[in-house]
Structures are given as structure tokens and as C-alpha cells.
Amino acid sequence: MQYHPEKIEKKWQEYWKKNETYKVSNQSDLPKYYVLDMFPYPSGAGLHVGHPLGYIASDIYARFKRQCGYNVLHPMGYDAFGLPAEQYAIQTGVHPEVSTAKNIEGFRRQMDNIGFSYDWSREVNTSDPNYYKWTQWIFIQLFHHYYDLSADKARPIDDLSAHFDQYGAADLNAVSSQDYSFSAEEWQAYSQKQKADILMDFRLAYRKTGYVNWCEALGTVLANDEVKDGVSERGGYPVVQKAMKQWSLRTTAYAERLLGDLDKVDWSDSLKIMQQNWIGKSEGARVVFDIDGHQDQIEVFTTRPDTIYGATFIVLAPEHDLVERATTVEQQEEVDQYISFAAGRTERERMTEVKKVSGAFTGGYALHPLTGQKLPIWIAEYVLKDYGTGAIMAVPAGDTRDRAFAEKFDLTITEIIDRTAFPNAGIEDKVGTMINSHDLDGLSVTDAIQKAITMLEENGRGERRVNYKLRDANFSRQRYWGEPFPVYYDKDDVAYTLDGEELPLELPNLEDFKPNVEGKAPLSKLEEWVHYKNQYTREVDTMPGFAGSSWYFLRYMDPHNDQRFADDEALNYWRDVDLYIGGAEHAVGHLLYSRTWHKFLFDLGLVPTEEPFKKLINQGMIQGVSEKIYMLKGKQKEIKWTLDGEQKEIFFPVPSYVFLSSEIIGQFDQDDLTEQYVIVEYLQNYGSPDKAYLNEGGISKFLVWRPEFKSALFLNQYGYWYNGAFSVDDHEKQRIYTRSEVEKMSKSKYNVINPDHVIADYGADCFRLYEMFLGPIEQSKPWDMNGIDGVSKFLKRLWSLFYGDNEQWVVSDQPPTSADIKVLHTAIKKVREDIERFSFNTCVSAFMICVNDLKKSDCHAGQVLEPLIILLAPFAPHIAEELWQALGHKESITTAHYPDYNTEYLIDDSVQYPLCINGKKRALIELSTDMDQKAIEEAALAYEGLDKWLDGKSVRRVIVVKGKMINLVVK
């Protein structure tokens, strides 16, 4: 029997489906294990070879754990709300629901083709009302809770109202948008609207003014992704930052716990550091500056209160509320101009372009809190509205950007730290002795920080404060394809949430997905829908992409429950995700949002764990190799080139496009050249950089795809292709070479490799093994097919251990040799250990070594081959099932216990020791394994070739690492 992957793979995929092999129950005596993949956004480009990298790894691990006796939850679903479907709808009129359903179907077919062990009965889809009912429900809970810092958890907002009723804002330790002080009597006297506004400042889901990328020309709000170099990517129109009332989630309330609980999870240090830095905890002081001639105060946060006497001016973000107040009549025009300049700058530009210094003087002055000195108030884009308080005290002697700013605008620079004792220290380093700082003079920086805070507190001009870089998450999108907010407003703009029985609030149907006037969300066009119970209006914005993905891992535990987001029993059984695999691009965003939601649900007693993901692995990205063909710009009337030193020319009857093979572009002026993408599947030799080419067939396909080039000429170093034929006969000379470039794998770059095509050529098992064989799971690499033949050969060799070279069943009952047993147990040990450390590429190597060795010794013993295919089953499940069945088993190999190794079989009699002189390997000596340190040392010194290396010098020291190496230190 021959190895035909296409036959056996379909057969087993159908078997697994029919027998519900991978269906998992919430009731089991076995220990649980939850293996999760980051679910995909079902894009129109389909699944490409980059997606399955992580999915294959997690599938191997899930299958391995199952065979080790765990009840394994391994589900999959779709993150189905998102921008691309909406853009597609705007372009084509196809409803996002329709295109999404179609894409999901395609993804599912592609995933089935790879042979994953998902329990598809638990599939979730974030755009399914039965799912987003609970996303809305969680939002409602967030709305009705606030964060109590004393209890260090979320508490019902009604408790807060009760506190206000009884005590006013006194003795309150809660997270809020601004500080409040009012008495119980005052509170009781407030109007409903006033009360609602105050409570809003405490809610965990709350409204505030946020900024969006507004493109007037397109009449829409753009995602950051759609803005390039400050203008819209489509059309290149200006983009400005526009203020809009938006929903936010008070993620900052959880900052401290998000930071501290990183200790509880088994994630890589680099990932934890990224999250730490994102949360960005810093300790310092809040300092208050009076504005000269006004009642208002400017509040700043500084990590360097020691430098307070070096503060020589104040900088506000251009959007800061007090800019208007501080600006004088004379400066009004300049300030207005600067504000509109800053509005045209994206936040990214403002952060990145640190070398461009710009700003404007408001004309106003602040008073130094300790000296009373007048400090000019400036506005500048380097101060961001959402960072800290949106204002800074500028200390040009202690901060590089402040210094650059002071130098540019000729502002006072007061040196306040003497660093002569630290000649290598930069101006931001916390070393040195204070000078020009009144009471702080002579103190070290660290002492000065403490004393400065005390002084500020005593003067009532500030206090010790912890600040986080983490910002509250903007939760509103002016778009259609997302979860509708279960929210409505009364005439006074007071927000209310829908009752539970009204959920899900289904996304109403729409024909036209373009935004409404002034960038209002598309739902605002449905006037009837917007009006709710006569006097109310509904929220028309929708939730962002991360809403549905922030809790989906919980829904898999109990996906069909219509009473709760998941049942207690299911939650208490599965608890948390034991292994989570996904792209490094989610390192902060998704993982931080999920952790926040999870902690909130924990506070409400709804989930049993504080952290959702115990162990996390980031898979690397598979990049694509795009291929571009050179072309002369515009249509040509004639073409001249040199062939074998001879000048050639062609005059075209009608002007034609001319494409050039890459080896001859040197003959042309580079300025006349341009490039066109080629669909990589049209190319021969694709995968070898700069060696891919179009042959006659490829050119035909290219011209069918791009009919505008139908009459083009393709030129290479031997001749040309024109009107359907090459001018040379030799096939070797009929090649138009393209240029290769490593880029993101994307539909728009025509470099997407569909796993289906690889599977059609090599089989799913081969594809799975090859993706793992490419390299460490965490590393990014461009996709290339150059090594896949090796994996394919391996599977055929494995098959031939069972079916022999003449395709007859050759497995025997003969007991195996001890050498073959050693080969098997070496592989078991290596594979078991490497799976546990997620080193799947070396597992594949271990399989290859094992099969090569068994092939060499002509081993066909069932006692060796049977454990071997169980060992391989998680990696190549189809071939494993087939051979398992051929060995006479009736049950799926999924139920077979994963083999254990016995170290007794692995012991060697002797060790090859490298004999090193001063760390350099000079000889190999073979010594018995049981020799002790001393005996090894003696054997080394007795080595006959030794004199040659000593060169008259003597051995000073002998270092022996038993079983590893011997080093002689010679002087």
C-alpha cells in the first residue's frame, strides 16, 4: 500500500466528525486543561499560512495533553465584528453580515482541511446576537459599578449614591474623573441631571470627551490605520483631531492590580515588561500652579519634584481646558493658529517627531508654588492631552525636551543639579547635588525628591501621587459593524441602560453603511430605531473590536447558555486558560483589556480566577514574499536594448507597455522604471528570493489577471515575449525574472499563501510538520517552501517502515534489538521534553533522526513502531490514525496513552570527551562512562599527543565537567 495523504486525510477528518472525537464534556473525573488560540478575524483574504502556525502548535499541545490523560478544552471561534467588513460593504453594498458569514465558512473549511482537534460544538462568533447579548450585559454591569479603592474592587454604583446621600463626598476613596467635595445636604439638593453627571465621573463605563481622526473631505472618522503622514490613506485628504463625546472604560482603576498580578502568570519576561511599561507606573507629586490674575489652577504631575526650583515655564497641551483662560488678547491669534496646527497632527506624530520643536506663548503666567515667581504659560504639541494632567512644569535643566523647547524659544534655564561628581550622567539621571534650589540646596537628588514633596504638602501646593501612563480605553466607534450600546438618553442627555430582558439589542439592518452627516455613526440614519419609548434616544455609536474579544474565552466554557454568559459549574470546572497561544502583536492591547474585564467579573464574583491566562506563548509572524515585475513607465512607441553587444530595437504598431526581466534593468534609466505586483502563484521557482520568474504560462495568467497589459512586451537578456510567443525556443531562456521583497502577508500585496494549496500538493500532515519545522514558534520568518520536500520524504520513509519498499505490510512481532529500543526511547524523551518547552521544530528533527536510524537498522518491530506513531500522533494525526488502525486498533489513536521513556535504555558505556587546551578543542578521547573525576583527569594528562600542544609550557589546572568536557589550562 502506498502513502496517499489525500485519501487517508479526508477519511480521518470525516471519521473524527462522525464520531465527535474531539467533543469535550464539562463533566469529567479527569483533570482539566484549557488550550486556547487567539481567534481570527475572518477576513476576505481567507486563512493564510501565517494563521495556522499558532493553531498547529496549540493543536499538538492539546492532543498531547489529551493523550496524557487530561480532559482538554480546545475551542475555536471568530472575532467577527470589524472595520474591513464595513469598508467592503461601503465599496460593494454587500452587507457585513453576509460577507462575514461567507468568510467564516471559508475559514472553517480551511481549518478543517488541516485536521485540528477543535470541539466545534462550542464555536463562538462575536457578531452573533446570542453572543453579544452578553457583551452588552457586561457593559451594563460596568456602567453600574464604580471602583472603591478601600475595598480595592468594583462596587455597585448604588452604594456610591447611598454614600453621597449620607456623607456627601467625604471619606470617599474611589476612582473618578475629577475630585469632588460636597456635603450630603448639597448632594441631596442637586438636580437629577447634576447627580447623574457626578455619578458618571465614577462609573467604570463612562462618557467623556475624546478625540477622533476626523476627515472632512471623506465625511468620516478614520481609524489610525487609515491615516498616513497626517492625511487620509484613501485620497490623501487632511485629517484633524475632533472632540466628540465618547464612552470610555475606566481601565486605569485596575492599573495597580494589572501590574501586580503579572506575578501570578507564567508569561515571558519580555511580555510582562511590555505590559509593565504600558501601564507605566511612576511615583512623584501632583503640583498646583495658580494662574496669575485668575481663579483657575493648573495641575501638573511630575516624577521629579526635586527639580521644582528649576521650573521656569509651564506647558499645556493645546487641547487643555485652561488654554482659553490663560491666553491674552494679544496672543489669541498665534494661539489659535497653533491649536489648529496641532489639531492636524496625529498623536503618533506628536510622540515620534521629538526633534521638531514647536509651540506658542499664551501670554498668560502661572505662579511658582514655592517662590511665587511668574512663569510663562506656553502650549506645545509635545504635551499630550491624555497623558497625566495634560500639563507639565517645564524644567529645562532636567528634561531634554523641555531644554530643547527653552533653547528654541529663548526661555530661562536655571541649573539646579550639580553633576560634577558624575561626569557621564545625562540631565535626566537621578544623581547629583541640588543647587539654586533654596531649601533643597546641598541635598542629593533622592533626598530632595522626598523633601520637595513634604514642602509642597505643607504649603498645600501639592501632594505625593502615583501616576500611570495607562489611559482609560476609548469604547465608542462611529461605525455600523459592531455591538450596539444597550444605552438610551433622556432630554437632558442622562444615560440609562436597557433592562436585561431587552437584550440582546440587535444590530438593526441597514442598506447604506456610509457615515451620516458630521461623522455621526451610520445607525443615526434609522430615525425610528433611534427614538425609544417616545422621550428617549438611543446611543448610535457601536462598541470597538476589543469588546467581544475581551471575554470570549469564558463563553467557550458554556457557549449555548441563554441565562448567563456562562454557568457557574462550567466556570468553576474550567476556571482559566492553561495555555494561550497567539500573535505578539496582541501583547498589550487585547491581553490588557481581557485581563481588565476578567478582574471586573472577578470583583462581581462571577468568575473564580483573578487572571484569565495562566501560560502564554507568542507565536511569530509568517511574513510573505511579494514579487514585483519591472516595467517601463507608460506606453512605449519603441524599445531599444543591447543583446550580445548588439543594439536592437523594436517599433510598436500601437504604443505598448514593456516589462523587463530583472537581469536587464541596468540597461535602462532607473527613473523610467516602475514595478507591478505579480500574484505569486503565477511564478516558477517562487520561494527562492530573486530567482522566481514568469514562464510562458505565467505570462498568460498575468495577462488574464491584468488585461490592460494584454499587448505588452516582456524583455529578457536573450530576447522577448510578444504577441503570445517567445523569440527564443530554449525553455531555459524563456524566463522573466521578478524582484522579491519580504512584506506582511496581505491580500493587497498578492503574496498570500493559502494552506489549501500546500495541502493539495503535500498533505495536511506534511503541512503541519513543515510549519513546525520552520523554526521556533516565537520567531517571525518569511514563508518559504524550500524545505518542505524534506518533511514529505520523512513521512514516506516513516510509511515504508510499516509498508516496506514493495508496499507490503512488514511490521513484525519480533522483539526489537536493544539499539532500536534505545533509538525509540531517545526520541520519546526528546519529544516529550521538547513539547513541554514548546520547541516543536526540534521535535520534528527528533522524529527524523528516529526514523532514519530505524531505517538504517531495518527495524520493523511492532514494539518499536507502535509507540513511535503514538508519539507522532499529535503532530501528524492522519497518518498516525491510519497506521494505528493498520496495526489492528479499533479506537482512535487519540485515546492511546502517550508513551513514557525508560532512562535505563538510554545509558551509554562510554563518552567522547573533547580535550581542550585553554578552551580550544584539540582532541577527542573516549572514556568509560563510570570513570570518576580523578580518573578522567589522569586519562587526560596521560594522553599521548599532549606534548604537541604544551609547547614546553606546563599544565596549571585541569577542569573536568563529567560527561561533558575536559579543559587543560596551560601556561
Added chain:
RNA sequence: GCCGAAGUGGCGGAAUUGGUAGACGCGCUGGAUUCAAAAUCCAGUGAUGGCAACAUCGUGCGGGUUCGAUUCCCGCCUUCGGUACCA
């Protein structure tokens, strides 16, 4: 800019705790088999010099620690991911 990661033969990569650099695979070269090809099998394959034995160099670059560094430390360079509305 800031935060994180990576860089080893012609290529993908291995070296798990500081201990034989290049496992395994691709490619390439030579050979066997074949009418021929494919497939398969065998041998070789880091660079330089040498007939060879062997020697020297060699893990992005420049330093350092150590008997010994791909691995640890300091300073750079390049590429990739994120940078709060792509997912």
C-alpha cells in the same frame, strides 16, 4: 522617539543551566540504480591555506568578564512587532 524581540554556513535552523558551534532539513557536488528521467539510495559539503596530516579564522559590529562566551555585562548597527480606532 519610546517599549519589546531577533541577527549563527548558500538557505530554514540546532546547541535546554557558561562546556565539542553548525544537529535535522533544504540546496549544491560526486556516485549507484535507470534506455532516459523522476523517485530512491550512498558519500561529501562553514571560510581560507594545504596533495595531505593539519593550521588559522568563524555565531550582526566594537569592547569586557571567564580556564572556557552563540549563551553573561557595556556600547552600537540592522530588521521585525507594538505605540492606545487594523485585527
